[in-house]
Amino acid sequence: MSSETLTLKEMCALFEVTPRTLRYYEYLELISPVKKGRTRYYGPTEKARVKLIRQGRRFGFPLEEIRQWLELYDQGDQNRSQMERWIEMSTDQIEELEQRKRELDEITCELQRLRQVTQDSLDQLG
Numbered sequence: 001m002s003s004e005t006l007t008l009k010e011m012c013a014l015f016e017v018t019p020r021t022l023r024y025y026e027y028l029e030l031i032s033p034v035k036k037g038r039t040r041y042y043g044p045t046e047k048a049r050v051k052l053i054r055q056g057r058r059f060g061f062p063l064e065e066i067r068q069w070l071e072l073y074d075q076g077d078q079n080r081s082q083m084e085r086w087i088e089m090s091t092d093q094i095e096e097l098e099q100r101k102r103e104l105d106e107i108t109c110e111l112q113r114l115r116q117v118t119q120d121s122l123d124q125l126g
Helices: 008-015 019-027 044-058 063-074 080-125
Strands: 034-036 039-042
Touching (some): 019 039
16 A cells, blocks of 8 residues: 555554544444455545544534535535535534533532532531
8 A cells, every 4th residue: 555545553543543433434434444355544535534523523513413524525616505504513513512611610610619618517527
């Protein structure tokens, strides 16, 4: 294979994922490595797709939405409707993340309050 291709092990190291994760992406048809016997080889396209998948997961997108995201890139030139769809998906995800952030802030405040109540009780015990 060429110097641009990576083995399963090399891809795992590059993206800090397990072989199981890459095989799962393959099962979901998110990536399509070249197979020679039982060995998988990942070229520039698969590397780019895994990079986008990892970024999408980091943003909290489910794999099905990431599949739609990847389809935008697969079609080459992005047209207006594709770009509008991406804006819609990212806007929805931003709203979801903002809501989770508010919830985490509330939970953090409550936990800090309960911790302080417990510390005060402990201090009174001497």
